[in-house]
Amino acid sequence: MRSSKKSKIGFGIFVTVTVLIMIFPFVWQAVTSLKSPGEIFRVPPSIFPDKLYTQNYKDVFTAGVPFHWYLRNSVIVAGLTTLICLIVGSFASYVLARFKFRGQALFLGLLLAVAMFPQVAIISPLFLFFRDIGLLNTYPGLILPYTTFALPLTIWILTSFFRELPVDLEDAALIDGCSPFQSFYRIIVPLAAPGMVTTAILVFIFAWNEFLFALIFNTANHMRTVTVGITMFPGLHEVPWGTIFAASTIITLPLVLMVLVLQKRIVQGLTAGSVKG
Amino acid sequence: MKSIILHSFLIFILFTGCSPEEDVTTITFNLGRDPTGAHYAIIELFEETYPDIKVQVVESPQDASLQHDLYVTRFAGKDNSIDVIALDVIWIAEFARAGWLLPLDDLAVELPMDDFLPGPVEACTYRDSLFAIPWFTDAGLLYYRQDLLNEYGFDEPETWNDLQIIVDTIRRDNPQLSGFLLQAEQYEGLICNVMEFIWSHGGSVWDKSGHWHTATPETEKAIQTLIDFIRTDDIIPRGVLTYQEEESRHVFQDGRAIFLRNWPYVWELANNPATGSNVVGKVGIAPLPGEKPGLHAATLGGWNLGISAYSDHPDESRKLISFFMEYDHMKQFSLDGGRLPTRMSIYKDPDILQRSPHFEDLFEVFINARPRPVTPHYSQISDIMQVYIHRALLERITVREALDRIDGEVLALFERYGK
Amino acid sequence: MKSRSYLPYYFIAPAAIIIFGIALYPILHTFYISLHQINLKFPDLGMSFIWFENYIRLFRDVRAMSALLNTIFFTVSTVALELIFGMIIALLMDRALRFRGILRATVLIPWAMPTVVAAMLWRWMYNDQSGIINAILVATGVTTEYLQFLAEPALAWVAVIVTEVWKTTPFMALLLLAGLQVIPREVYEASAIDGASKIRTFFTITLPLIKPVLLVALLFRTLDAFRVFDVIFVMTGGGPGNSTESLSLYTYKTMFGALDFGYGSALSILTFVCVILISVLYIKFIGTKTR
Numbered sequence: 005m006r007s008s009k010k011s012k013i014g015f016g017i018f019v020t021v022t023v024l025i026m027i028f029p030f031v032w033q034a035v036t037s038l039k040s041p042g043e044i045f046r047v048p049p050s051i052f053p054d055k056l057y058t059q060n061y062k063d064v065f066t067a068g069v070p071f072h073w074y075l076r077n078s079v080i081v082a083g084l085t086t087l088i089c090l091i092v093g094s095f096a097s098y099v100l101a102r103f104k105f106r107g108q109a110l111f112l113g114l115l116l117a118v119a120m121f122p123q124v125a126i127i128s129p130l131f132l133f134f135r136d137i138g139l140l141n142t143y144p145g146l147i148l149p150y151t152t153f154a155l156p157l158t159i160w161i162l163t164s165f166f167r168e169l170p171v172d173l174e175d176a177a178l179i180d181g182c183s184p185f186q187s188f189y190r191i192i193v194p195l196a197a198p199g200m201v202t203t204a205i206l207v208f209i210f211a212w213n214e215f216l217f218a219l220i221f222n223t224a225n226h227m228r229t230v231t232v233g234i235t236m237f238p239g240l241h242e243v244p245w246g247t248i249f250a251a252s253t254i255i256t257l258p259l260v261l262m263v264l265v266l267q268k269r270i271v272q273g274l275t276a277g278s279v280k281g
Numbered sequence: 282m283k284s285i286i287l288h289s290f291l292i293f294i295l296f297t298g299c300s301p302e303e304d305v306t307t308i309t310f311n312l313g314r315d316p317t318g319a320h321y322a323i324i325e326l327f328e329e330t331y332p333d334i335k336v337q338v339v340e341s342p343q344d345a346s347l348q349h350d351l352y353v354t355r356f357a358g359k360d361n362s363i364d365v366i367a368l369d370v371i372w373i374a375e376f377a378r379a380g381w382l383l384p385l386d387d388l389a390v391e392l393p394m395d396d397f398l399p400g401p402v403e404a405c406t407y408r409d410s411l412f413a414i415p416w417f418t419d420a421g422l423l424y425y426r427q428d429l430l431n432e433y434g435f436d437e438p439e440t441w442n443d444l445q446i447i448v449d450t451i452r453r454d455n456p457q458l459s460g461f462l463l464q465a466e467q468y469e470g471l472i473c474n475v476m477e478f479i480w481s482h483g484g485s486v487w488d489k490s491g492h493w494h495t496a497t498p499e500t501e502k503a504i505q506t507l508i509d510f511i512r513t514d515d516i517i518p519r520g521v522l523t524y525q526e527e528e529s530r531h532v533f534q535d536g537r538a539i540f541l542r543n544w545p546y547v548w549e550l551a552n553n554p555a556t557g558s559n560v561v562g563k564v565g566i567a568p569l570p571g572e573k574p575g576l577h578a579a580t581l582g583g584w585n586l587g588i589s590a591y592s593d594h595p596d597e598s599r600k601l602i603s604f605f606m607e608y609d610h611m612k613q614f615s616l617d618g619g620r621l622p623t624r625m626s627i628y629k630d631p632d633i634l635q636r637s638p639h640f641e642d643l644f645e646v647f648i649n650a651r652p653r654p655v656t657p658h659y660s661q662i663s664d665i666m667q668v669y670i671h672r673a674l675l676e677r678i679t680v681r682e683a684l685d686r687i688d689g690e691v692l693a694l695f696e697r698y699g700k
Numbered sequence: 701m702k703s704r705s706y707l708p709y710y711f712i713a714p715a716a717i718i719i720f721g722i723a724l725y726p727i728l729h730t731f732y733i734s735l736h737q738i739n740l741k742f743p744d745l746g747m748s749f750i751w752f753e754n755y756i757r758l759f760r761d762v763r764a765m766s767a768l769l770n771t772i773f774f775t776v777s778t779v780a781l782e783l784i785f786g787m788i789i790a791l792l793m794d795r796a797l798r799f800r801g802i803l804r805a806t807v808l809i810p811w812a813m814p815t816v817v818a819a820m821l822w823r824w825m826y827n828d829q830s831g832i833i834n835a836i837l838v839a840t841g842v843t844t845e846y847l848q849f850l851a852e853p854a855l856a857w858v859a860v861i862v863t864e865v866w867k868t869t870p871f872m873a874l875l876l877l878a879g880l881q882v883i884p885r886e887v888y889e890a891s892a893i894d895g896a897s898k899i900r901t902f903f904t905i906t907l908p909l910i911k912p913v914l915l916v917a918l919l920f921r922t923l924d925a926f927r928v929f930d931v932i933f934v935m936t937g938g939g940p941g942n943s944t945e946s947l948s949l950y951t952y953k954t955m956f957g958a959l960d961f962g963y964g965s966a967l968s969i970l971t972f973v974c975v976i977l978i979s980v981l982y983i984k985f986i987g988t989k990t991r
Contacts, residue, residue, distance in 0.1 A: 015792075015795070019792055019799075019803065022788075022789055022792060022807070023803065023806050023807065025866075026806060026807050026809060026866070026869075026870070027806050027809050029810070029818070029822065029825065029866065030809045030810070030813065032821075032825065032832055033821050040557055041555070041556050041557040042535075042556065042557015042558065042559070043557065044557075044830070045531035045532075045534075045535055045557075045829075045830040046830065047537065047829050047830050048835045049830055049831075049832050049835050067316065068318060069314075092714045092715045092718065093715060095711040095712070095714065095715070096712045096714070096716075098711060099707065099708035099711040099712060100708075100712070103707075103708045105708045105709070111712065111716070113979075114719075114720075115719065116919075116923075116979050117727075117972070117975075117976060118719050118720075118723040118724070118727065119923075120923045120927070120972065120975040120976075120979075121723070121726075121727050121968070121972055122927060122948055122951060122968045122971050122972065123927075124948065124951055124952050124955055124956070124964070124968065125726070125730045125951070125955070125964065125965055125968035126723065126726035126727065126729075126730060127354065128357055128358070128961075129726040129729045129730070130722070131354050131355075131358060132358045133725070133726075135358060135360065148718065148722055149722060151718055152718055152719050152722040152723050155715055155718065155719055156719070157916075157920055159715065160916045160919070160920070161875070161878075161913075161916055164912035164913055164915070164916055165878075165882070165913075167912065168882055168912070198878040198881045199878055201878075202874055202875060202877075202878040205808070206871065206874065206875075209811060209812055212812075212814075213812075213813075213814045213815060215814070215815070215816055219342070219347060219350070219351065220351060220354050223339060223341065223351065224339070225339075225340065230814075231814045231816065231817075232342065234814065234816070234817060235342035235343075235344060235347060235816070236314050236340070236342055236343075237316075238314075238342070238343050238344065239314065239315060239316040239317070239343055240313070240315065240343060240546060241544055242527070242546060242550065243527045245824075248817070248820070249821070252813065252814065252817040252821070255813075255814060255817075256809065256812050256814075259808075260805050260806070260808065260809055260812060263804060263805045263808050263812075264801055264802070264804075264805040349956065350956050353740070353956055353959065356740075357740055357961075375741055375959070378741050378742065379740055379741045379742075379743060379959070380743050466850075466937065466939060467936070467937050467938060467939030467940060467942065468937045468939075518828075519828075519848050519851060520827075520828035520829060520848050520851070522848060522850075522851035523826075523827070523828060523848055523849075523850040523851050523940075528827065528829075531829075532829055537829070657741045657742075658741075660957045660958060660959075661957060661958040664953055664957055664958070667939075667942075668938075668941070668942040671939055671940060671941045671942065672941035672942070674941075675851070675853075675940055675941045677941055698739065698741070698742050698745065699742070
């Protein structure tokens with residue numbers, strides 16, 4: 005039909021424009037990272053580099069800053085934070101969604117309060133605390149605070165997802181002889197996949213990009229994370245823009261790839277099959 | 282399961298962190314990241330000279346405010362992980378008052394302090410005690426397009442009026458060029474620039490008896506001059522209200538400006554084709570002009586070595602600082618890193634002059650560079666000044682009002698806490 | 701809902717231990733400090749208990765109140781814009797059958813970039829000489845000369861808000877999309893059969909069904925926006941003329957610049973109280989669906 009073709013084209017344009025706006029700065033950054041220093045600040049700016057200048061990317065790893073260590077550290081910290089948040093969070097969300105018990109509202113409220121407290125204020129006491137228990141310049145030293153700050157979001161998201169799922173499924177599973185744990189892992193988790201994957205992505209990105217705690221807690225060069233690592237490129241007054249943009253592109257790409265891979269797991273709604281079962 | 286992971290990690294970290302005990306003292310050397318790595322060579326020499334001392338270099342991001350945050354957090358916790366620390370000129374009074382630095386008067390006796398530049402020494406002194414030894418210095422300078430000035434037959438400007446005439450003349454034929462660039466965003470650099478304007482007009486933030494007083498005719502005139510230059514857009518482009526050091530350097534280096542006020546680091550970059558500079562070999566460098574001839578002013582920058590009051594190894598730390606301050610070592614450090622040494626005798630050294638011939642002419646500037654107000658309140662004072670002066674530059678309030686408000690708030694601070 | 705004695709408490713325990721173990725003490729500590737006069741620069745002045753003097757000072761402090769107003773303005777504008785754009789993008793992604801994966805991945809890019817780098821990038825894009833935004837505006841004829849975005853308070857706000865909205869709309873979009881995904885297709889089909897227009901369907905069917913996720917998204921985005929720091933710090937430093945200073949920026953300057961930990965803690969508590977108020981309002985007005 006004509007109207008559906010028009011709406012398809014309109015739709016396509018809409019999508020294209022949206023995508024362009026969202027990725028334009030990133031593309032601009034990537035283009036800039038391939039320019040030589042003199043080109044970057046030319047007026048008016050050139051759309052494409054005169055020549056592909058890959059030295060910036062080489063400099064990221066050879067400019068005396070151990071960027072590969074930073075990448076490794078960020079992967080470990082963000083990865084473990086996400087894993088722990090999902091596990092611990094889903095347990096808590098499950099009972100918050102399914103059961104009514106005393107202290108529930110208080111717990112949810114306190115969760116929010118904790119996540120929302122200004123970091124500037126708690127960084128000092130936390131620094132002292134972690135120093136005294138020897139967790140500075142370690143992975144747990146970052147994973148623990150990150151988990152603390154990401155759990156509230158995790159729990160709130162997952163709770164709302166678990167609430168949407170019909171109770172009959174678990175009842176059926178329990179009647180079939182599953183333990184609460186089994187019903188949880190076999191039935192609930194797969195159905196709440198959209199929520200779980202979304203949460204995983206958001207938590208990972210939060211932990212990956214966190215700056216203040218990573219700056220203050222992990223000062224040893226071999227334990228630094230990537231976001232602080234980028235601030236290690238500038239010298240006295242001078243800022244190597246090309247290198248920084250190259251590093252930033254390198255940092256962002258794994259995240260994008262991760263999302264590309266994971267998003268296939270965001271399943272479309274409740275399929276007829278599972279409801280029947 | 283998660284606890285097992287956590288535990289394994291803790292154990293892993295503990296084991297990889299352990300090292301065998303030896304008769305070696307390890308001290309930490311804390312500084313902002315230096316891509317030149319010039320300090321490593323000196324440290325190697327130091328460790329050879331003192332085999333029982335090992336130096337662990339701990340680099341932080343170069344950004345001064347990030348470093349400040351890091352050190353504040355550590356010192357507030359009486360952390361003993363800091364031994365020798367590189368301090369920005371503007372932190373010393375603050376840290377000294379807070380009791381975070383060891384007085385170094387005993388060390389100063391052993392060093393030829395007369396050989397050190399007076400400005401940095403003043404910045405390192407608080408209540409008549411020396412709390413840091415100047416390591417390398419920085420001062421505000423005027424860069425200019427030698428080729429353009431030659432073409433129009435001008436000499437280096439001695440006064441702000443001269444500069445205005447030069448800019449007007451050259452821009453008449455070249456309106457696409459900016460006149461004079463500086464850094465006037467709302468940040469610490471603004472105060473560096475403003476102080477230069479104030480001093481070059483014979484003003485000051487202190488009065489003759491050492492009391493805080495900015496609302497004087499000279500200071501008012503200085504800031505008004507700056508505003509007038511920006512307003513007409515003919516002398517100073519309005520964009521400077523958003524510039525820090527790098528933004529201004531790029532415009533100048535690209536060949537789009539006649540004058541630039543910036544730190545000495547620009548010299549090597551502007552003359553290096555690899556940085557994409559379009560003004561290689563065309564740059565001149567001079568002291569900043571003043572209201573009258575001879576009234577040159579430069580704000581002091583630079584870094585200084587101190588010892589944490591919570592350090593467990595003050596003696597070894599003193600040795601490291603002494604080592605850096607020796608003539609040969611400071612000379613090598615300055616050569617390798619392209620830094621301005623703080624010992625005056627080094628400026629006459631032939632090797633130094635060969636690398637940086639402009640040091641000879643600019644020695645006058647370096648020796649007269651003045652520190653920003655040396656008081657533990659400096660950070661807050663800078664913030665107050667930034668807010669009101671930037672508003673004045675935007676012409677949202679008058680200069681007089683800005684200065685009055687600054688005076689009011691600063692004096693209230695002094696009253697509350699003492700100077 | 702069944703209640704099996706202690707099971708819920710076991711399931712909650714790990715989360716509770718982590719969160720309260722790490723965060724409770726610092727929060728209480730901050731409140732405790734806010735009742736004292738303490739400036740790290742002057743240790744000999746000690747730490748005197750001054751009751752609520754810091755709070756009285758706070759309400760008399762013009763700068764604090766300006767910062768609060770700035771923050772409220774910033775929060776309202778960014779969250780409203782993010783809601784609208786996030787919803788549009790989520791709807792687009794939900795419908796797009798082809799290229800859905802790539803669409804989702806690219807839309808997430810702004811969120812994936814480190815905030816500090818994104819702020820630096822945008823700051824440069826707004827540069828009055830070599831910035832691409834000016835180049836585009838002039839090239840397309842929207843403006844005739846290069847603007848100094850970050851030197852005019854109004855423009856600086858626009859710049860900061862645009863950057864923040866660009867950066868965090870993906871967060872909204874992703875959450876809303878996840879919410880849209882659990883709506884079964886049958887619901888839409890039924891609505892189409894009933895002859896409802898797309899817009900009508902959206903407001904009467906889609907919106908109510910994603911309310912829980914919407915609440916979470918709005919809540920967390922609002923709370924984050926209220927505590928904005930990096931974007932403003934990097935792009936304007938609170939300027940021009942201190943017109944973009946947010947509450948958290950002022951708190952940071954107080955604590956780490958002036959080293960006035962007592963007053964800074966009071967400012968933190970103020971932020972905290974505002975945040976609690978906002979949450980309570982949200983929960984009351986939007987609420988959670990199932991109870």
